[in-house]
Amino acid sequence: MSNFLSPNEIRSRFSALMSDMYQKEVPLYGDLIDLVSEVNQAVLTKQPELKQQLELTGELPRLDLERHGAIRLGTAQELATIRRIFAVMGMFPVGYYDLAPAGVPVHSTAFRAIDAESLNQSPFRIFTSLLRLELIDDVNLRNTAAEILAKRNIFTPKAIELTEICEQQGGLTKEQAEQFVNEVLETFRWHKEAAVSSEVYKALHDQHRLIADVVAFKGPHINHLTPRTLDIDAVQAGMLKRGIPPKEIIEGPPTRKCPILLRQTSFKALEEQVFFINETDKELGSHTARFGEIEQRGVALTPKGRALYDQLLNQSRQLSKEKGVSQEPVGYMEIHQQAFADFPDSYQELQEQGLAYFYYFAKKDAKKLDKPVTSQDIPSLLTQGIIEIEPIVYEDFLPVSAAGIFQSNLGDAQQKMYDEVSNKQSFEQALGTAVYDELALYAEIQQSSIEACLKALNP
Numbered sequence: 001m002s003n004f005l006s007p008n009e010i011r012s013r014f015s016a017l018m019s020d021m022y023q024k025e026v027p028l029y030g031d032l033i034d035l036v037s038e039v040n041q042a043v044l045t046k047q048p049e050l051k052q053q054l055e056l057t058g059e060l061p062r063l064d065l066e067r068h069g070a071i072r073l074g075t076a077q078e079l080a081t082i083r084r085i086f087a088v089m090g091m092f093p094v095g096y097y098d099l100a101p102a103g104v105p106v107h108s109t110a111f112r113a114i115d116a117e118s119l120n121q122s123p124f125r126i127f128t129s130l131l132r133l134e135l136i137d138d139v140n141l142r143n144t145a146a147e148i149l150a151k152r153n154i155f156t157p158k159a160i161e162l163t164e165i166c167e168q169q170g171g172l173t174k175e176q177a178e179q180f181v182n183e184v185l186e187t188f189r190w191h192k193e194a195a196v197s198s199e200v201y202k203a204l205h206d207q208h209r210l211i212a213d214v215v216a217f218k219g220p221h222i223n224h225l226t227p228r229t230l231d232i233d234a235v236q237a238g239m240l241k242r243g244i245p246p247k248e249i250i251e252g253p254p255t256r257k258c259p260i261l262l263r264q265t266s267f268k269a270l271e272e273q274v275f276f277i278n279e280t281d282k283e284l285g286s287h288t289a290r291f292g293e294i295e296q297r298g299v300a301l302t303p304k305g306r307a308l309y310d311q312l313l314n315q316s317r318q319l320s321k322e323k324g325v326s327q328e329p330v331g332y333m334e335i336h337q338q339a340f341a342d343f344p345d346s347y348q349e350l351q352e353q354g355l356a357y358f359y360y361f362a363k364k365d366a367k368k369l370d371k372p373v374t375s376q377d378i379p380s381l382l383t384q385g386i387i388e389i390e391p392i393v394y395e396d397f398l399p400v401s402a403a404g405i406f407q408s409n410l411g412d413a414q415q416k417m418y419d420e421v422s423n424k425q426s427f428e429q430a431l432g433t434a435v436y437d438e439l440a441l442y443a444e445i446q447q448s449s450i451e452a453c454l455k456a457l458n459p
């Protein structure tokens with residue numbers, strides 16, 4: 001036995017610290033957490049079958065802990081270092097998201113735990129974007145931005161030192177881990193003082209608000225922290241009632257009996273006071289970046305299911321554009337619901353048609369079988385009621401939804417067109433490693449549950 005604290009434990013502590021810090025920085029986030037936990041309690045009381053499902057999949061205890069955050073980095077060096085820091089907490093880069101086609105000059109990955117047990121212990125994830133400086137069209141401004149970023153150091157020396165110690169000795173002791181999480185937290189803190197003058201800020205902002213958000217500050221302040229709800233429509237209504245105006249449209253699939261992937265909504269970014277550092281004075285100004293978001297998660301889709309999702313989403317977007325209701329909640333939802341009528345809405349159909357990933361369990365009272373069975377026998381074992389399925393929850397993000405969230409907080413006037421092609425390779429080069437393929441991870445989780453299930457039944 002080593003005397004190291006497990007990465008899961010470190011991540012779980014870090015997630016709690018981050019949540020406390022953000023609650024102090026953005027008190028509205030605290031109100032949102034209260035609302036979400038009220039709604040979740042009500043849903044669990046009203047829907048005992050959902051409670052049972054979450055118990056079986058191991059998600060029930062994690063529900064109150066579940067958060068994702070987002071940061072935006074400026075350089076390859078920052079991204080490579082944050083990868084090493086997150087690895088100490090058992091978080092690895094999963095998936096590649098290119099936001100340029102949606103007019104946001106970044107590309108991203110999500111750092112998270114990758115196996116089912118670790119995810120259930122602490123599902124904390126960070127959507128991490130890297131600014132694509134090459135998309136700034138003004139050469140002078142691009143150089144200024146690069147110079148500013150090259151000079152900054154967003155990590156404390158102690159955070160780096162402890163990361164190196166962890167890499168060398170294979171873990172951190174309890175004392176080291178405690179120090180580590182506190183040091184790493186500093187990187188994500190909000191600073192009232194900008195790193196640039198008001199003039200530079202304005203030039204960056206005129207290019208894109210997001211560019212100002214990354215370049216004009218001392219570090220990648222956490223820009224939102226998102227709790228998971230079991231009923232996003234109820235939270236959306238509750239937000240309105242509490243005077244926290246949400247964005248008009250819920251991103252992702254429409255309301256369904258069997259939720260798929262991810263639905264998200266956010267409240268608008270806050271205008272916050274900042275000081276710009278001019279040559280001779282500090283100048284009071286404002287910056288808008290941080291916001292609130294909530295999400296509802298559903299079953300992870302297979303490549304076939306995802307293709308159907310993308311197809312129906314495109315149809316729905318196309319049609320609502322034609323009818324001029326893209327930003328009109330009632331009209332949009334109607335079209336959206338209709339488009340998704342073609343997406344089967346029972347777990348049985350989703351399983352039979354190979355659209356989603358599932359855990360397979362031998363029924364509680366199932367006895368050993370007389371003859372050995374293989375995965376070929378699954379359909380018949382399901383019909384006979386010897387085994388049962390539960391959905392594997394989607395742990396990742398959606399590029400179109402993420403773009404919607406970014407945009408609702410950047411202002412519509414700021415939409416740009418970038419014709420630059422997606423560049424996963426350069427992202428991975430900056431990161432210093434390949435990103436995990438999220439679909440392969442779900443397939444693995446499903447496969448090992450099938451193996452365990454068959455083992456339990458086979459003579």
Ligand code: OOG
Pocket residue numbers: 069070071072127129223264293397398401402403405406
């Ligand atoms: C990230 C926006 C994307 C999500 O949940 O899809 C995101 C950002 O604004 O930095 O967080």
Ligand code: NI
Pocket residue numbers: 068069070127224226293405
């Ligand atoms: Ni988010």
